[in-house]
Amino acid sequence: MLTYLDHHASTPCDPAVVAAMAPWWAQNPANPSSRLHRPSLEAAAAVDIARARVADGLAMASDAVLFTSGATEANNLALRGVAEAALERGETRRRLVTLATEHRAVLEPLAWLESHGFPLTVLPVGADGMVDPDRLAAALGPDTLLLSVMAANNEIGVLQPLDTIGALCRERGVIFHCDAAQAVGHVPLAMEELGIDLLSLSGHKLYGPKGVGALLRRPGVPLAPQQLGGGQEGGLRGGTLPVPLIVGLGAAVAAALADRQERAERLGALRDRLWRELEALGGVLRNGHPVHGLPHNLNVTIEGLDGTRLHRQLRRSLAVSSGSACSQGSPSHVLAALGRDRRAAGASIRFGLGRGTTAEHIDAAIAAVAAAVAELRGPV
Numbered sequence: 001m002l003t004y005l006d007h008h009a010s011t012p013c014d015p016a017v018v019a020a021m022a023p024w025w026a027q028n029p030a031n032p033s034s035r036l037h038r039p040s041l042e043a044a045a046a047v048d049i050a051r052a053r054v055a056d057g058l059a060m061a062s063d064a065v066l067f068t069s070g071a072t073e074a075n076n077l078a079l080r081g082v083a084e085a086a087l088e089r090g091e092t093r094r095r096l097v098t099l100a101t102e103h104r105a106v107l108e109p110l111a112w113l114e115s116h117g118f119p120l121t122v123l124p125v126g127a128d129g130m131v132d133p134d135r136l137a138a139a140l141g142p143d144t145l146l147l148s149v150m151a152a153n154n155e156i157g158v159l160q161p162l163d164t165i166g167a168l169c170r171e172r173g174v175i176f177h178c179d180a181a182q183a184v185g186h187v188p189l190a191m192e193e194l195g196i197d198l199l200s201l202s203g204h205k206l207y208g209p210k211g212v213g214a215l216l217r218r219p220g221v222p223l224a225p226q227q228l229g230g231g232q233e234g235g236l237r238g239g240t241l242p243v244p245l246i247v248g249l250g251a252a253v254a255a256a257l258a259d260r261q262e263r264a265e266r267l268g269a270l271r272d273r274l275w276r277e278l279e280a281l282g283g284v285l286r287n288g289h290p291v292h293g294l295p296h297n298l299n300v301t302i303e304g305l306d307g308t309r310l311h312r313q314l315r316r317s318l319a320v321s322s323g324s325a326c327s328q329g330s331p332s333h334v335l336a337a338l339g340r341d342r343r344a345a346g347a348s349i350r351f352g353l354g355r356g357t358t359a360e361h362i363d364a365a366i367a368a369v370a371a372a373v374a375e376l377r378g379p380v
């Protein structure tokens, strides 16, 4: 039996979400933008309900929501859309600021913008993964257009101080974008209260379907569309709305809000036990701040082990991720930012617990890691 503990990579779609989506594949095929017949009006109404549910999850009004294909697209729309809108209105602010530990779906568009006339500052983080607010404040100058800081890190679970960051941005007239793909449905997030102007989320990170997400925009934040077409989403994102996926996203956000606290407490207790037992093996280091983090995340480095051999052992019984979740061979830029060297980053394990995780799964994970460590360390 394989134990799935890779919920930061993707979560299973909740059966209730699958059921909510079901009628919208074939029973009602209508395009919600047609508006001339009853099936279309019904589809539009279903989209409206989903829009309100997603908005509600972030304590926003429905008109803040722009549906996208996921968080990658939402990030691209936010970052490139803000930059293009600034060019169009002759804005003199050009500088973009971010953290070294951001997701590639933020770093790559920002690097592209840097090569197209927008100077970029990439700030380091401390050994615990947290940004230093004073350092951040010093980086936000009168030339700064936008700051992008994620809510929760996808590798180490670190939660940045969004309220402090949002207040700094407001004070200085800087647009604040937040990639919240790992946070929505997992930690409370009141977007407006936190001073966030643009927020990205993804369906498949919160027990919804893959291929759908949203960018939430505080009304009035200047944004240029990055996909032109039929004028959907107020002209900011062209393309026929994927009604089943949008209905699924709405249902997933509502369900995640309903059990969020209970889930966080239960998974936090399981995660704490996992950490205590792994720590007892000796030579196991924790990556990321031990308190300011997602309750369902644990990232550890096992000292002195070869990462390739470690993960070859683990994958017989566990679905977890190495420090470098994506590209084999290139070490995690997040663990590197924390000061872990290449070898240590390779010998790291990211555990992502989820709604279906039980005490037995945690027992299995502890046993698997203990066995791998015993075998690879050899007799003492």
Ligand SMILES: *Cc1c(COP(=O)(O)O)cnc(C)c1O
Binding pocket: 008, 009, 069, 070, 071, 072, 073, 103, 105, 150, 152, 153, 154, 179, 180, 181, 182, 201, 202, 203, 204, 205, 211, 212, 213
């Ligand atoms: C998964 C993830 C993304 C990408 O989301 P998709 O919907 O798969 O495009 C972006 N940012 C973070 C922090 C993520 O965890």
